[in-house]
Amino acid sequence: MRVAIVTGAGRGIGAATASRLSAHGLAVAVLDRDKPASERTATDIASSGGTAVAIAADVANPAQVKDAVALVAEQLGPPLVLVNNAGVTSDRPLAEMTEDDWDLVLGVNLRAHFLMCRAVLPHMRREGWGRIVNVSSMAANGTANQANYCAAKAGVQGLTRALAVELGPEGITVNAVAPGYIATEMTETSAGKAGFARAQRVVAAQTPMRRVGTPADVAETIAFLADVDSGFITGQVVPVTGGLMV
Numbered sequence: 001m002r003v004a005i006v007t008g009a010g011r012g013i014g015a016a017t018a019s020r021l022s023a024h025g026l027a028v029a030v031l032d033r034d035k036p037a038s039e040r041t042a043t044d045i046a047s048s049g050g051t052a053v054a055i056a057a058d059v060a061n062p063a064q065v066k067d068a069v070a071l072v073a074e075q076l077g078p079p080l081v082l083v084n085n086a087g088v089t090s091d092r093p094l095a096e097m098t099e100d101d102w103d104l105v106l107g108v109n110l111r112a113h114f115l116m117c118r119a120v121l122p123h124m125r126r127e128g129w130g131r132i133v134n135v136s137s138m139a140a141n142g143t144a145n146q147a148n149y150c151a152a153k154a155g156v157q158g159l160t161r162a163l164a165v166e167l168g169p170e171g172i173t174v175n176a177v178a179p180g181y182i183a184t185e186m187t188e189t190s191a192g193k194a195g196f197a198r199a200q201r202v203v204a205a206q207t208p209m210r211r212v213g214t215p216a217d218v219a220e221t222i223a224f225l226a227d228v229d230s231g232f233i234t235g236q237v238v239p240v241t242g243g244l245m246v
């Protein structure tokens with residue numbers, strides 16, 4: 001059974017991706033800093049007949065990343081699929097943005113991708129095969145009050161292309177997805193509970209498919225890029241936006 005690690009899989013896009021990969025026959029390490037949330041996802045997968053372990057770790061912490069990957073290898077086997085999904089926002093206009101806002105968002109949304117890729121590489125290298133899927137965002141194109149988030153998500157696209165070139169000769173593909181507006185706790189928090197329904201209506205009206213995205217929409221695209229049969233696609237950033245171009 002192939003083994004996948006999905007970061008930030010306690011809820012939202014990560015949880016949907018973990019379930020989808022399990023449905024595709026993979027054993028899944030559900031990694032999240034929120035231990036009860038990762039346990040919930042792992043339990044859901046197990047109750048549907050899949051194999052999953054919950055791993056509590058902060059992806060921005062190099063020691064925890066190293067230990068988490070070692071634990072996955074020990075409990076499930078060598079991780080050959082990595083989905084770097086964990087993400088946070090800390091939105092503010094530039095004039096009010098603090099160094100902590102910057103460091104938090106760049107740490108979780110970009111540096112952690114580097115840490116996770118580096119930690120799984122020996123396993124993929126030994127096997128001569130691997131799939132890495134990074135979660136970027138259409139925000140990489142630029143949105144107001146998100147300089148930290150946009151810089152991180154644009155950085156993820158550069159990292160994806162660099163690693164695709166570097167690791168391709170070793171049988172490892174590296175791609176990214178760039179979701180548009182997906183209804184999750186992240187977008188609910190950004191809009192505020194009261195504004196969430198309205199925000200979704202506004203985005204849906206501007207979207208050719210006339211709806212906002214769901215975690216399952218993104219999970220399905222990630223699962224495709226993580227599949228054995230997607231081995232000639234690498235270094236790509238796939239928008240999952242319902243046709244919205246910005």
Ligand code: NAD
Pocket residue numbers: 007008009010011012013014031032033034037057058059060085086087088108135136137138178179180181182183184185186187
């Ligand atoms: P979410 O906030 O619902 O879930 C994020 C998960 O990541 C949570 O379970 C959280 O505990 C975990 N996490 C956060 N920091 C972590 C850390 N340091 N270590 C380990 N786990 C951590 O978010 P979501 O909407 O499901 O987003 C998932 C990814 O998709 C993120 O990278 C986000 O930037 C990206 N994205 C989301 C949207 C959207 O509209 N929701 C759009 C584009 C991109």
